[in-house]
Amino acid sequence: MFHPFILMQSGQAWWILRRLxxxxxxxxxxxxxxxxxxxxxxxxxxxxxxYHRHMRExxxxxxxxxxxxxxxxxxxxxxxxxxxxFRALPMPHKVLIAGNHDxxxxxxxxxxxxxxxxxxxxxxxxxxxxxxxxxxxVTFYGSPWQPEFQAMAFNLPREGEGLRQAWQNIPEATxxxxxxxxxxxxxxxxxxxxxxxxxxxxxxxxxxxQVKAHxxxxxxEAAGYQQQSGRQFVNAFEPRVIEI
Numbered sequence: 224m225f226h227p228f229i230l231m232q233s234g235q236a237w238w239i240l241r242r243l244x245x246x247x248x249x250x251x252x253x254x255x256x257x258x259x260x261x262x263x264x265x266x267x268x269x270x271x272x273x274y275h276r277h278m279r280e281x282x283x284x285x286x287x288x289x290x291x292x293x294x295x296x297x298x299x300x301x302x303x304x305x306x307x308x309f310r311a312l313p314m315p316h317k318v319l320i321a322g323n324h325d326x327x328x329x330x331x332x333x334x335x336x337x338x339x340x341x342x343x344x345x346x347x348x349x350x351x352x353x354x355x356x357x358x359x360x361v362t363f364y365g366s367p368w369q370p371e372f373q374a375m376a377f378n379l380p381r382e383g384e385g386l387r388q389a390w391q392n393i394p395e396a397t398x399x400x401x402x403x404x405x406x407x408x409x410x411x412x413x414x415x416x417x418x419x420x421x422x423x424x425x426x427x428x429x430x431x432x433q434v435k436a437h438x439x440x441x442x443x444e445a446a447g448y449q450q451q452s453g454r455q456f457v458n459a460f461e462p463r464v465i466e467i
Contacts, residue, residue, distance in 0.1 A: 262467060263285050263286065263358075263359060263361055263466065264283070264284040264286070264465075264466050265285065265286045265287075265288055265399065265436070265464065265465050265466070265467065266281075266282055266284035266286070266287040266288070266314060266462065266463075266464050267288050267290070267438045267459035267462065267463050267464070267465060268287065268288070268290070268459050268462045269289060269290035269291060269292065269322070269403075269438070269439065269440025269441075269459035269460050270290075270291070270292040270322065270441065270443060270460045271289070271292070271293060271305070272292055272293075272295045272324065273293075273294055273295040273301045275293070275304075275308050275309070276304075276308060278462070281312060281313065282464050283313070284314050284464055285314065285315060285316065285358075285359070286314055286316040286317070286318060286358060286363075287309075287312050287314040287316070287318070288318045288319075288363070288399070288401055288438050289309065289318070289459075290320060290322070290401050290402065290438050290439050290440040290441075290459050291321050291322025291323070291325065291367055291403035291440055291441070292322030292324045292403065292440060292441070293305040293306075293309075293319075293321070293322070293324075293325055294324050294326070294327075295324060296324070296326070297324055297325055297327050297328075297376070298327075299343075302325070302327055302328070303344075306343060306344060306345065306348065309348060310346070310347045310348055316349065316358050317348045317349060318348075318349045318356065318358075318363050318401060319345075319348050319349065319350050319351070319365075320350075320351050320352070320366065320367050320401050320402070321352070321376065321377060321403070322367060322369075322376070322377070322403040322440065322441065323367075323369055323372060323375035323376050323377055323378065323403065323441070324375065325367075325376055325377075326375075326376045327341050327343075328343075328352075328367075328376070329376035329377050332376055349363070349365075351363065351364065351366070351401065352365070352366075352367065353365075353366050353389065353392055355394055355397065361399060361467065362394070362396050362397050362398045362399070363397075363398070363399045363400075363401060364393050364394060364397040364399070364401065365400075365401040366389055366390075366393070366401075366402050367402070368385075368386060368389045368402070368403070368404070369402075369403055369404035369421065369441060370382075370386065370404065370419070370421050372419075377403065381421070382422060382423060386421065386423050387423050390421075390423055390424050390427035391427065393427060393431060395431060395433065396433060397431060397433060397434055398433055398434065398435050398436070398467065399434070399435065399437075399438065399467065400428075400431070400434050400436070400437045400438070401437075401438045401439070402421075402424065402437070402438075402439045403439060403440060404420060404421045404424065404439060404441050405419075405420035405424075405439045405440075405441060405445065405456075406420050406421060406424045406425040406437065406439075406456075407420035407421055407422040407424070407425045408420060408425060409425075409437075409449060409456050410439075410442070410445045410446070410449055410456055410457075410458035411442050412442070412444070412445050413444060413445070414444050419442060435454060435455065435467045436454065436455040436456075436465055436467050437455070437456050437457070438457045438459055439456075439457070439458060439459065440458060440460050441458075441460075442458065442460075443460045445458050445460075446458045446460035446461035447461055448461075448463055448465075
């Protein structure tokens with residue numbers, strides 16, 4: 224009969240070996256995929272507004288990208304619940320930016336209003352606030368800013384210097400751009416037929432030839448997918464898997 228301590232140690236060793244094998248297989252598969260030029264699958268979502276747990280069909284993908292508006296009114300409870308849900312999704316990599324409804328994530332706005340800032344647990348998530356991350360050789364850059372819209376979060380004056388500078392900060396090496404606002408003229412029309420995307424973002428995109436895909440949201444009624452000059456555009460209010 225084996226001593227319980229030996230059995231416990233054996234069980235731990237088995238778990239560690241299994242985990243190491245999984246990690247090794249993943250590293251090998253990622254290397255082979257890059258060598259063969261195989262596609263990366265990206266699950267694009269946006270503007271869930273607190274209804275994330277109503278999403279029943281979660282496809283297989285390498286990366287999940289959320290392009291902002293995780294909340295409805297930006298409560299701490301709703302923010303924390305979303306982060307718990309997002310972190311538990313089966314994709315190996317999670318990329319997240321904020322949107323204009325995510326008030327508590329706009330720390331500058333909170334400070335300007337005299338409200339205390341709140342911290343959230345982003346462990347296991349690439350939360351991009353004018354920042355980049357490289358995943359399996361693909362560079363993702365995320366930014367939450369938008370042309371000013373009501374008294375919402377992450378507002379900057381349309382065609383102002385602040386918004387221009389926000390887009391100038393996008394690195395030239397970016398392959399997947401994630402913003403909350405659409406670029407002007409692409410999947411940005413309201414029901415009234417008005418394009419409300421960002422003109423300065425459209426100008427900046429013309430200077431970024433390495434961007435293969437641009438994921439955004441914000442204008443719910445313009446949700447969909449479009450290809451233009453070999454570049455993929457996704458208004459991810461309508462969830463979609465793309466490959467790059």
